[in-house]
Amino acid sequence: MVLDLVSSNRCFGGELRKYKHQSAALGGLVANFNLFLPAQASSKKVPLLVYLAGLTCTEDNGAQKGGFFGAAAEHGIAVVFPDTSPRGAGIEGEDADWDFGTGAGFYLNATHPKFSKHYNMLTHITMEIPQVILTAELPIDLTRQSIAGHSMGGHGALTLYLAGSQPNQYKSASAFAPICNPIKCPWGQKAFDGYLQGGVAEAASLYDATELIKKRTDPVNILIDYGTGDNFYKQGQLLPENFLQAARDAGHGESEVLVRSQEGYDHSYFFISTFAADHVNFHAKFL
Amino acid sequence: MVLDLVSSNRCFGGELRKYKHQSAALGGLVANFNLFLPAQASSKKVPLLVYLAGLTCTEDNGAQKGGFFGAAAEHGIAVVFPDTSPRGAGIEGEDADWDFGTGAGFYLNATHPKFSKHYNMLTHITMEIPQVILTAELPIDLTRQSIAGHSMGGHGALTLYLAGSQPNQYKSASAFAPICNPIKCPWGQKAFDGYLQGGVAEAASLYDATELIKKRTDPVNILIDYGTGDNFYKQGQLLPENFLQAARDAGHGESEVLVRSQEGYDHSYFFISTFAADHVNFHAKFL
Numbered sequence: 001m002v003l004d005l006v007s008s009n010r011c012f013g014g015e016l017r018k019y020k021h022q023s024a025a026l027g028g029l030v031a032n033f034n035l036f037l038p039a040q041a042s043s044k045k046v047p048l049l050v051y052l053a054g055l056t057c058t059e060d061n062g063a064q065k066g067g068f069f070g071a072a073a074e075h076g077i078a079v080v081f082p083d084t085s086p087r088g089a090g091i092e093g094e095d096a097d098w099d100f101g102t103g104a105g106f107y108l109n110a111t112h113p114k115f116s117k118h119y120n121m122l123t124h125i126t127m128e129i130p131q132v133i134l135t136a137e138l139p140i141d142l143t144r145q146s147i148a149g150h151s152m153g154g155h156g157a158l159t160l161y162l163a164g165s166q167p168n169q170y171k172s173a174s175a176f177a178p179i180c181n182p183i184k185c186p187w188g189q190k191a192f193d194g195y196l197q198g199g200v201a202e203a204a205s206l207y208d209a210t211e212l213i214k215k216r217t218d219p220v221n222i223l224i225d226y227g228t229g230d231n232f233y234k235q236g237q238l239l240p241e242n243f244l245q246a247a248r249d250a251g252h253g254e255s256e257v258l259v260r261s262q263e264g265y266d267h268s269y270f271f272i273s274t275f276a277a278d279h280v281n282f283h284a285k286f287l
Numbered sequence: 288m289v290l291d292l293v294s295s296n297r298c299f300g301g302e303l304r305k306y307k308h309q310s311a312a313l314g315g316l317v318a319n320f321n322l323f324l325p326a327q328a329s330s331k332k333v334p335l336l337v338y339l340a341g342l343t344c345t346e347d348n349g350a351q352k353g354g355f356f357g358a359a360a361e362h363g364i365a366v367v368f369p370d371t372s373p374r375g376a377g378i379e380g381e382d383a384d385w386d387f388g389t390g391a392g393f394y395l396n397a398t399h400p401k402f403s404k405h406y407n408m409l410t411h412i413t414m415e416i417p418q419v420i421l422t423a424e425l426p427i428d429l430t431r432q433s434i435a436g437h438s439m440g441g442h443g444a445l446t447l448y449l450a451g452s453q454p455n456q457y458k459s460a461s462a463f464a465p466i467c468n469p470i471k472c473p474w475g476q477k478a479f480d481g482y483l484q485g486g487v488a489e490a491a492s493l494y495d496a497t498e499l500i501k502k503r504t505d506p507v508n509i510l511i512d513y514g515t516g517d518n519f520y521k522q523g524q525l526l527p528e529n530f531l532q533a534a535r536d537a538g539h540g541e542s543e544v545l546v547r548s549q550e551g552y553d554h555s556y557f558f559i560s561t562f563a564a565d566h567v568n569f570h571a572k573f574l
Contacts, residue, residue: 010516010549011557064556065351070564229297263297269351270298277357 012073014038026086027118040076047144047287054151067273071280089118107156110195126165146283154178158209171286172221180243181210227265299360301325314405327363334431334574339440354560358567376405394443397482413452433570441465445496458573459508467530468497514552
């Protein structure tokens with residue numbers, strides 16, 4: 001497995017690197033990710049925060065606009081920004097919609113034969129990128145990982161935290177305006193119907209944060225922010241109340257699942273950057 | 288003069304607004320700017336920091352990637368992000384080069400007949416936007432303005448501070464990787480030869496920060512950061528040493544002109560965002 005350095009920028013006393021590599025999980029396509037290494041990484045292994053971006057985004061949006069690096073530099077936390085889907089799989093219809101296919105991988109492993117060779121973002125995030133980091137001997141302590149995300153990436157953060165490849169891979173999860181109950185919203189239904197042979201029914205036990213938190217008995221460390229001015233929230237794509245209710249019903253109190261409603265904030269990176277330091281500070285407690 | 292609100296995003300407890308207006312200074316073209324209003328502006332007038340972006344940029348780059356809002360919110364400072372040139376003037380050759388014409392207005396008032404109707408960014412920044420803000424009764428105290436910028440915008444910040452429309456319009460100036468001595472670098476020479484009837488000779492007494500600081504006898508408040516990994520610095524487009532030497536020769540010590548060489552940083556917004564809070568904190572002392 002070869003990791004090619006595409007670019008490097010000095011940033012907040014550390015370094016932001018863009019890498020590309022041939023991704024076996026994504027059917028042999030070339031995949032990119034950005035990696036922020038804080039100054040502390042020059043003398044010791046540092047923990048890792050995974051940031052998953054939303055629909056239409058790439059590995060660049062969170063790195064360029066997220067505002068995570070000040071707090072990450074302070075705490076000595078590396079941050080990895082994967083892409084949101086495979087690129088260039090050449091599947092018919094893949095580029096037709098902004099909310100399905102390219103830029104919209106939904107952080108699952110596809111089972112529909114049309115997509116199952118390439119659309120395996122779950123394996124890519126939870127197994128392949130860590131292994132690439134290990135093979136490249138980057139100064140990251142992979143026993144200390146947490147995960148965050150925005151919108152579709154918030155869905156990814158919550159579901160990979162609750163039911164990724166292995167229990168407890170991530171110490172904590174946080175999300176900005178996440179899709180919390182995708183089997184009940186148009187974005188999620190469309191994605192699951194397309195990527196999964198069993199459609200929404202197949203997704204319920206694997207890829208729906210609200211369903212997953214119902215069955216979770218161990219303590220969790222989850223922070224969610226959403227804005228009351230978010231049009232996708234108003235349209236019922238996010239449904240944070242469903243997740244919150246399910247968490248409370250399952251016995252997860254405010255010390256385990258904190259869901260904050262932020263007055264007037266919308267779905268943009270201006271919202272994310274406002275609370276980015278809060279989220280990094282939250283994860284730092286567990287890393 | 289009508290100011291149209293294009294969009295509004297809640298941001299760091301305040302609001303980021305995008306406005307458009309018909310710009311008399313730019314020959315009647317529509318111009319955009321972004322304006323961050325901190326929470327404090329809801330109860331009182333707040334001071335203003337002007338941020339001028341670099342070549343190829345628009346009003347969005349600094350707002351989306353600059354990382355200014357955390358510190359601006361803390362200090363209660365508004366930040367305005369103008370565009371970098373007129374748009375759509377329809378002048379032959381205007382869109383041919385990335386470093387001249389559209390996206391490259393150089394914050395001057397053109398005297399070449401081909402450009403003099405539209406390319407008047409100096410008047411646009413120093414007079415028109417303030418007047419638009421006044422007319423719209425936005426909660427900004429225009430007796431307290433400072434100015435910052437990046438690259439070509441750093442040139443703009445330094446020159447408008449030292450010789451804009453009127454003395455002391457700005458309390459302080461700061462710049463990230465500014466073009467410090469444009470009559471001696473390819474970017475500046477090309478711009479001045481194109482926009483000014485008298486070319487570089489006309490520019491020397493008006494639009495060259497190094498020349499201007501030589502003649503400045505009053506105290507100044509200037510902060511400059513540049514990165515040693517900046518390719519444009521290495522190519523001799525920025526020449527911060529020339530400005531520093533001229534400032535010292537003119538009696539401006541480190542308490543008036545602080546030029547910091549930042550090891551390994553490049554020309555990108557990752558560099559800017561690393562030191563954005565430093566610059567806002569610097570201006571806050573004078574606002």
